[in-house]
Amino acid sequence: MPITEADASALDPDTARALAARLAEGGCEAALPLVTDRMILRPPVAEDASVLADLAGAWSVARYTGRIPHPYGLEDAYAWISLEAGLRAEGTAVSLLMTDRTTGTVMGAVGLNWNGSWPAAELGYWIGEPYRGRGLAAEAARAMLTLAFEPLDLAEVFASAQPENTASLWVLDKLGIRPDGRRMRVNAVARGEVWDHERRSIDRAAWEADRAKRARLVLVVAAALVDRDGRVLLTRRPEGKPMAGLWEFPGGKVHEGETPERALIRELHEELGLDVRHACLAPLTFASHAYPDFHLLMPLFVLRSWHGRPTPREGQDIAWVRAARLRDYPMPPADPPLIPALQDLLLV
Numbered sequence: 001m002p003i004t005e006a007d008a009s010a011l012d013p014d015t016a017r018a019l020a021a022r023l024a025e026g027g028c029e030a031a032l033p034l035v036t037d038r039m040i041l042r043p044p045v046a047e048d049a050s051v052l053a054d055l056a057g058a059w060s061v062a063r064y065t066g067r068i069p070h071p072y073g074l075e076d077a078y079a080w081i082s083l084e085a086g087l088r089a090e091g092t093a094v095s096l097l098m099t100d101r102t103t104g105t106v107m108g109a110v111g112l113n114w115n116g117s118w119p120a121a122e123l124g125y126w127i128g129e130p131y132r133g134r135g136l137a138a139e140a141a142r143a144m145l146t147l148a149f150e151p152l153d154l155a156e157v158f159a160s161a162q163p164e165n166t167a168s169l170w171v172l173d174k175l176g177i178r179p180d181g182r183r184m185r186v187n188a189v190a191r192g193e194v195w196d197h198e199r200r201s202i203d204r205a206a207w208e209a210d211r212a213k214r215a216r217l218v219l220v221v222a223a224a225l226v227d228r229d230g231r232v233l234l235t236r237r238p239e240g241k242p243m244a245g246l247w248e249f250p251g252g253k254v255h256e257g258e259t260p261e262r263a264l265i266r267e268l269h270e271e272l273g274l275d276v277r278h279a280c281l282a283p284l285t286f287a288s289h290a291y292p293d294f295h296l297l298m299p300l301f302v303l304r305s306w307h308g309r310p311t312p313r314e315g316q317d318i319a320w321v322r323a324a325r326l327r328d329y330p331m332p333p334a335d336p337p338l339i340p341a342l343q344d345l346l347l348v
């Protein structure tokens with residue numbers, strides 16, 4: 001639904017209350033926090049003030065954002081945290097910190113604000129200097145689109161970026177947030193300027209089409225080969241393949257007309273020169289993971305007996321790894337959730 005100026009900002013108190021309830025943290029009815037492959041996106045709290053002041057205090061952050069003043073100190077961070085808590089509680093905006101899923105480190109912030117533009121929301125984000133170049137802003141912004149169109153049921157998300165801010169333009173392009181022929185004015189407090197920017201937006205229909213494309217299921221089958229010492233065979237994705245260099249369980253795509261078991265027997269022969277019998281394949285668990293352009297569904301079988309010695313036939317490195325050490329090997333993002341099932345099986 002295209003948003004016109006006349007539709008905008010008709011946010012009645014009941015709608016705002018409903019949106020605030022969906023943003024409240026706690027039960028599984030609530031939308032927050034958001035979990036992505038590498039991050040937990042959660043509201044800021046007072047304890048975050050000093051790290052926020054450090055990260056957002058850098059000119060490299062302030063110069064491209066509208067709302068962050070420069071210099072930016074501890075008091076500014078406290079004020080922002082309390083302002084955002086108020087907006088979230090009243091149901092007119094949500095700002096979340098990008099935190100590392102493993103360490104909890106705060107890396108940046110991402111927000112939606114529909115105060116005055118409802119049912120459209122403005123998307124904004126910034127990322128601290130040490131955490132750039134890893135695609136984190138796009139990952140966080142994608143989660144915000146899901147938040148906007150699903151639990152919050154908004155109709156459009158819009159944004160803008162300075163023409164020389166190529167990293168930010170790349171994020172918007174990647175998410176399908178495209179120029180919509182309109183302009184928007186941004187009050188850039190750090191520079192004391194008013195920018196007149198190309199407005200970019202994505203509406204619900206475009207977001208749903210993109211999501212449907214990315215939901216295409218790809219069935220891959222893989223095996224955890226376990227040797228007599230209880231070690232697991234990992235193979236390293238060779239150069240030239242997507243995710244080259246990461247360690248994975250041997251296997252591959254299930255072809256048309258194949259069962260997962262037949263496909264696995266074929267792949268283990270092609271990749272490692274092994275002969276495997278169907279009866280030796282024991283199902284263990286599965287991975288279900290949303291990659292940017294497809295959804296992976298991957299049953300994982302355990303195999304303790306085979307004919308032949310694993311011999312890499314596609315130039316890949318191989319490693320026999322103790323169950324307790326599996327996390328030391330960088331894996332595709334679909335794989336780490338498989339590790340606990342293997343450790344339960346193999347660690348006594």
Ligand SMILES: Nc1nc2c([nH]c(=O)n2[C@H]2C[C@H](O)[C@@H](COP(=O)(O)OP(=O)(O)OP(=O)(O)O)O2)c(=O)[nH]1
Nearest residue numbers: 220221222248249250251252253296332333334335
């Ligand atoms: N084999 C395997 N693939 C994995 C794992 N984890 C994971 O995300 N994948 C993904 C990577 C790829 O996108 C996809 C497997 O595709 P592939 O390209 O390796 O499969 P294939 O051998 O059939 O390749 P090809 O014929 O298309 O070249 O599954 C894993 O542990 N093992």
